[in-house]
Amino acid sequence: MSAEPADIGALQAWAAILSSAGLVYAVRLAGVCLAGQWGDYPRAERFLSSLAPALLAGLVITAVDRHDWRAACGLVVGLVLSRTSMPYPLVLLAVLSSVAGLRAWI
Amino acid sequence: MQIWIVPAALRRCEGLARGLLDALPMIPAIAVFGVVFGTAAGEQGLSWLQTAAASALLFSGASQVALLAMWPHLASGGLLPLLVATLLISLRFIPMAATLSGLWYGLPRPAAYVASFLLIDETWALTLRGTARGRPELTAAFIGAGLVLYAVWVVSTAFGRSVPLTVAPERFALDLVIPAMLMVVLARPAKRADAVPAVVGAAVAWLMLPLGSPAGLLAGAAAGGLAGFCQPRGRA
Numbered sequence: 478m479s480a481e482p483a484d485i486g487a488l489q490a491w492a493a494i495l496s497s498a499g500l501v502y503a504v505r506l507a508g509v510c511l512a513g514q515w516g517d518y519p520r521a522e523r524f525l526s527s528l529a530p531a532l533l534a535g536l537v538i539t540a541v542d543r544h545d546w547r548a549a550c551g552l553v554v555g556l557v558l559s560r561t562s563m564p565y566p567l568v569l570l571a572v573l574s575s576v577a578g579l580r581a582w583i
Numbered sequence: 584m585q586i587w588i589v590p591a592a593l594r595r596c597e598g599l600a601r602g603l604l605d606a607l608p609m610i611p612a613i614a615v616f617g618v619v620f621g622t623a624a625g626e627q628g629l630s631w632l633q634t635a636a637a638s639a640l641l642f643s644g645a646s647q648v649a650l651l652a653m654w655p656h657l658a659s660g661g662l663l664p665l666l667v668a669t670l671l672i673s674l675r676f677i678p679m680a681a682t683l684s685g686l687w688y689g690l691p692r693p694a695a696y697v698a699s700f701l702l703i704d705e706t707w708a709l710t711l712r713g714t715a716r717g718r719p720e721l722t723a724a725f726i727g728a729g730l731v732l733y734a735v736w737v738v739s740t741a742f743g744r745s746v747p748l749t750v751a752p753e754r755f756a757l758d759l760v761i762p763a764m765l766m767v768v769l770a771r772p773a774k775r776a777d778a779v780p781a782v783v784g785a786a787v788a789w790l791m792l793p794l795g796s797p798a799g800l801l802a803g804a805a806a807g808g809l810a811g812f813c814q815p816r817g818r819a
Binding site for chain 1: 637784
């Protein structure tokens with residue numbers, strides 16, 4: 478993103494915000510309406526539940542590419558912990574501290 | 584009559600409270616991302632009011648990032664490119680809403696339409712997790728989690744616009760915070776996180792590395808999701 482403030486008229490700026498908001502809400506409403514009409518979506522659920530392992534794998538690849546070994550290890554540890562009975566808030570804190578925060582000070 | 588009404592109301596309150604508690608660990612990540620967004624909004628020239636209004640009315644981090652990315656081109660390109668990008672990004676809400684069909688059945692139709700505003704990646708993931716565990720009062724928990732995350736998101740973005748970050752977000756890998764958070768929340772419902780989506784996601788993310796991590800991550804996740812979509816029932 479550019480650091481230079483864009484020269485946008487107030488009317489155009491508000492039109493952009495309001496039209497985006499309306500569109501996003503319309504899509505959410507469409508989802509609710511279609512869910513009511515079509516019932517269950519096993520394939521949609523498989524698509525969405527497959528995002529997690531795919532995202533994890535992508536994150537690990539990205540971390541390795543950055544030579545960010547702490548983040549990569551944190552993600553793998555997080556996945557292992559998330560499959561135990563450990564409460565997910567603790568898992569979340571373990572992963573976030575490893576991935577996002579503490580490495581800057583370690 | 585009251586004997587039956589009171590326990591139902593109590594159960595709903597309990598569901599709201601559980602949703603709120605479930606969302607608590609997400610607050611740091613959402614707040615950090617909100618401050619980053621507020622800082623970027625200031626750099627792009629959005630006023631404080633426009634930044635807060637964007638968060639309050641859209642309540643969608645990805646769509647708001649698209650709004651910022653397209654902001655400098657509004658004057659020359661008009662609204663159409665922005666709306667096309669927003670539509671593409673938001674289309675994920677349709678299958679997400681579909682997987683939560685039981686949630687909407689638990690509400691009167693008008694209330695379901697209002698509650699759908701709280702459908703974001705995080706509330707969806709928490710609700711899916713609750714469904715996998717067979718928890719009761721998921722509708723109340725969804726609303727509880729959505730309300731607390733909504734408040735945090737609006738306040739943190741407005742705060743970020745007022746008090747911009749002075750460090751580069753990349754230094755703290757803030758671009759990875761939200762994906763990492765979602766990964767942790769979603770990992771358990773994906774009981775058999777089979778190898779196919781992971782391998783496909785890794786391969787696509789690796790191929791897309793030259794384009795930068797957000798594009799590679801998104802493409803990898805989408806490709807992995809498609810791999811899961813195409814798998815026969817019972818495998819995923």
